[in-house]
Amino acid sequence: MSEAQTIADHQETPKVLGGVVPYLMVSGASKAAEFYTEAFGAEEVFRQPEDESGRTMHIHLYLHGGSLMLCDAYPEYGQSLQGHAGYTLTLSVEDVDGWWARAVGAGMQVKLPLERMFWGERYGQVQDPFGVTWAIVGK
Incomplete structure (x- = not known):
């Protein structure tokens, strides 16, 4: 920067x-x-x-x-650090496998493996080193 x-x-x-x-x-x-x-x-x-x-x-x-x-x-x-809970940041993407591989390759921890869900899309959750949960979803 x-x-x-x-x-x-x-x-x-x-x-x-x-x-x-x-x-x-x-x-x-x-x-x-x-x-x-x-x-x-x-x-x-x-x-x-x-x-x-x-x-x-x-x-x-x-x-x-x-x-x-x-x-x-x-x-x-008055801005103290709180735990990250009760929300998930969701990325809806076209290339779900590519996004997943890059995130996991960078060091995200898998919370919920990427798989086809009942609503028809592939969905998985990862957690970053800062405690934030991310979902990656796509076809």
Whole structure:
């Protein structure tokens, strides 16, 4: 990420894509952005600089036609890290085998193997190293 792409340089922020935009607070947002680039082919389009502790308050990724936002926890400002539970981020894709292989190859842990489901599509769940569950679904 070049310095020309940070708010500190007063550049315009990238367009937010998609309807509902997940904003994930993780431990290690910079590492998560790198991981999602490898696992899902995400493109980093914006990043706030890291502080002296290596935390960042905002990273914007484009992932499969939508936006995904990331940040680190800032407990000193009332933003403490919580466990990731009660939701699944779902990627509906054409090449389900390719997406699955890339995600697992990058280090995602299989929670539910990819298989044909009763509704006719192939579906599986993986968990990333940051505790987020992802579903990959397609024909």
